[in-house]
Amino acid sequence: MSTERRDDHYGDSRAPGHHARDATPPELRAGGEDADVGVVIVAAGSGSRVGGSELKQFRWVAGKPMLLHSVQAFHARRDVAMVVCVLPKAFVGDPPPWLFQCDIDRLLLSVGGRERTESVANGLEDLPDEVKVVLIHDAARPFVSNATIDRVIAEARGGRGAIAALPVVDTLKEVDDAGSVVRTVERAALWRAQTPQGFPRDLIEQAHATARSGRITATDDAALFERLGLPVVVVRGSERAMKITDEDDFARADALFAVNE
Numbered sequence: 585m586s587t588e589r590r591d592d593h594y595g596d597s598r599a600p601g602h603h604a605r606d607a608t609p610p611e612l613r614a615g616g617e618d619a620d621v622g623v624v625i626v627a628a629g630s631g632s633r634v635g636g637s638e639l640k641q642f643r644w645v646a647g648k649p650m651l652l653h654s655v656q657a658f659h660a661r662r663d664v665a666m667v668v669c670v671l672p673k674a675f676v677g678d679p680p681p682w683l684f685q686c687d688i689d690r691l692l693l694s695v696g697g698r699e700r701t702e703s704v705a706n707g708l709e710d711l712p713d714e715v716k717v718v719l720i721h722d723a724a725r726p727f728v729s730n731a732t733i734d735r736v737i738a739e740a741r742g743g744r745g746a747i748a749a750l751p752v753v754d755t756l757k758e759v760d761d762a763g764s765v766v767r768t769v770e771r772a773a774l775w776r777a778q779t780p781q782g783f784p785r786d787l788i789e790q791a792h793a794t795a796r797s798g799r800i801t802a803t804d805d806a807a808l809f810e811r812l813g814l815p816v817v818v819v820r821g822s823e824r825a826m827k828i829t830d831e832d833d834f835a836r837a838d839a840l841f842a843v844n845e
Contacts, residue, residue, distance in 0.1 A: 616662035621737060622715030622785070623658045623667045624707035627651050627723035628696020639672070641723040642680055645834055646841035649682055653726035658719075659687045661733065665714050668692045668707040669723075701801040701808070705792045711785070717741060718788050720805050721780040727824045727841060733780060735819035740782035745809040747782075748821035749775040778821040781805050787814055 627641040641651045651669065658667050667690055671679065676693045683691075694710045696703040704720055711718065717740045721728060732748050739746030756769035781804060783791075791808040795801070802808050806816045824840050826833065 619663050619665035620714055620716040621661070621663045621719060622665055622711040622717070623719045623721060623780070624694075624704055624711070625651070625654050625658075625667060625669045625721050625723050626696075626700060626703055626707070628670045628672050628703040629700075629724075639675075640828065643834070645726060645828065645837050649680065650726045650828065651723045652682055652685065654721055654723055654728055655683070655686045655691070657728050657730070658721075658733070659690060661730070663737070664690065666690050666692060666712050668694050668710050670694045670696045670703045670707045672696050699801045700803065701792070701795055701805075704805060705796060708785075708789055708792060716785055717782060718785050719780040719782045720788075722827065724828050725779055725825050726828070726837070727822075727826070728780060729822050729824065732819070732821055732825065736780050736782040739817050739819060740784060743784055743787075745781065745783045745787070745806055745814060745816035746819055747804070747806045747816060748778040748780060748825065749818040750778065750821050750823065751775050775818050776821075777804055777806065777818075778825050778827075779804075783809060787812075 629639075629641065642649050644650070646653070655667055655669065658664050667686075669679075669683070669691070671693055673695045676695050679693060692710050694703075694707045697706055707720075708718065717737060719733070719736060719740075736746045736748055752771045752774040754771070756771050756774070758766045758769055760766055783805070788805060788809065791805070791812055791814070794812060795808045800808070800811070809816050824843065826837060826840060828834060828837055
């Protein structure tokens with residue numbers, strides 16, 4: 585499906601990239617005067633496991649482009665001062681036109697890095713000075729709930745790192761290279777990490793600065809926080825906040841979107 589047809593889907597016949605300010609839905613317009621939450625949405629991946637020529641984070645799921653779900657969810661909050669979308673370099677100067685169906689006064693685009701950790705660091709650098717609490721979210725999890733965001737922010741305001749997560753319910757097996765079971769892993773204390781993950785701004789910037797100087801990468805930002813001995817707590821996430829990784833996940837996501845929390 586072409587970009588032009590996507591714009592038609594939203595009822596907007598204007599030229600790509602030329603969206604007037606008053607095209608922003610009222611519920612997505614500027615946050616409150618005391619807004620101090622900054623959001624970094626990581627959308628710089630290649631989506632190679634999905635395949636095809638279109639980036640995974642730009643594909644449609646549950647009625648709109650994947651990335652747009654998250655941006656609009658955060659823009660609907662009055663405590664959010666700015667959302668920074670970290671995109672592949674080729675798209676920062678020429679983003680998909682549907683991205684302007686957000687509050688463009690609270691939207692910045694940042695260039696992705698070679699690794700996820702570098703991409704997040706780039707996004708952090710672009711947050712405005714008034715931001716005190718940072719949320720980091722993966723675009724591949726398009727169905728973030730307001731209740732989950734509330735829980736993460738509340739803990740981050742208390743000076744801790746906080747991650748949305750769910751307890752592991754399956755039996756876990758450790759196996760060797762030959763596929764033989766080595767042992768059964770105790771699951772009682774294990775949780776599946778999701779996003780958003782929230783942190784006091786000064787501490788997550790410190791964690792990323794330390795990671796950069798030590799050339800350390802991580803699959804999530806809480807791991808960098810943990811390396812400094814800083815506290816991280818889990819808050820209840822949601823099964824709807826699944827991560828879309830491969831082609832089959834799109835059908836699962838469409839089905840989950842129709843299910844209430």
